[in-house]
Amino acid sequence: MSQPVKISGVIITFNEEKNIARCINSMQSVCDEILVVDSYSTDRTKAICSDLGVRFLENKWGGFLEQKNFAQDQARFDYVLQLDADEELSDQLRIEIQKLKENWQADGYSFNRFTNFCGKWIKHSGWYPDAKLRLYDRRKGEWKGLDPHPAVEMSAESSTGKIKGDLLHYSYISYDDFVNRSASYARQAAFAMKAMGKRPSHFKMVCSPVFRFFKDYVLRGGFRDGIEGYLICKTAAYYTFLKYLYLKLIESGKLSS
Structure with a gap:
């Protein structure tokens, strides 16, 4: 230009x-x-x-x-x-x-x-x-x-x-903030998934968190970040579990916006 x-x-x-x-x-x-x-x-x-x-x-x-x-x-x-x-x-x-x-x-x-x-x-x-x-x-x-x-x-x-x-x-700035925001973001993600027509999957709810933790902590070297790395990877797995759990609750009518 x-x-x-x-x-x-x-x-x-x-x-x-x-x-x-x-x-x-x-x-x-x-x-x-x-x-x-x-x-x-x-x-x-x-x-x-x-x-x-x-x-x-x-x-x-x-x-x-x-x-x-x-x-x-x-x-x-x-x-x-x-x-x-x-x-x-x-x-x-x-x-x-x-x-x-x-x-x-x-x-x-x-x-x-x-x-x-x-x-x-x-x-x-x-x-x-x-x-x-x-x-x-x-x-x-x-x-x-x-x-x-x-x-x-x-x-x-x-x-x-x-x-x-x-x-x-x-x-x-705090571990509490991280966990609480992750739960809030998982809820938002579940409603967005529902709006896109995605269906709940028991398999994904159980297996995706396990794979997420393994990928982040082992394959992506989370263990090198010390206790912070463990907390980050564990909470990422928790977020993944909650996302699919909330989607299941939305589908069953037990959770609304």
Whole structure:
């Protein structure tokens, strides 16, 4: 491209006063606008965004998938960098994105996400390397998949690349938070699966958690992350079990939204 591309930094939020400033500040040097789409936070999220001078819109929450697509559609520029509020760009990743602005080649770019769990950076357990496609031409990509973990999917004719640098993710500050959120996410995933016409499976409910733990703890080296790795892998298996259990309860009419 002869002209540098302009990038819209996009973030969705709800009660993110502890994280949002860090996320926004990390995007300032590479984004030509920063847009925050908030789900009517009751904390200081709106005030912090106002102080930092970003565009701030409010939209009723309809799930991660719906909100992320709504947010990208509100951006002023077609090239979008979409992060979560508990993420920030590392120094190296900012440098690589700045280079891309001068020489944009592919339609979308991925990079690794590096997660901090209760104060420890996790290098295995299925959490790293954790490639995420978050920098893309919205005309050729959109968010798809199951809540609460949708992902950007590019159109069939599009091209993708990968760049150096980590997206730093400050995930959980306590074990209780991790377990409780995993249960909540499993419930959301079950309703999303039901909406897609998926049926409950006793086999998957029993066997999938066992395989998930073996894959993450043994094959993906979770044991190398110490007690944190064990907790991460065990909770991932618990999430998988709950997801299929909730789907079974929904199907039987014993669980409703």
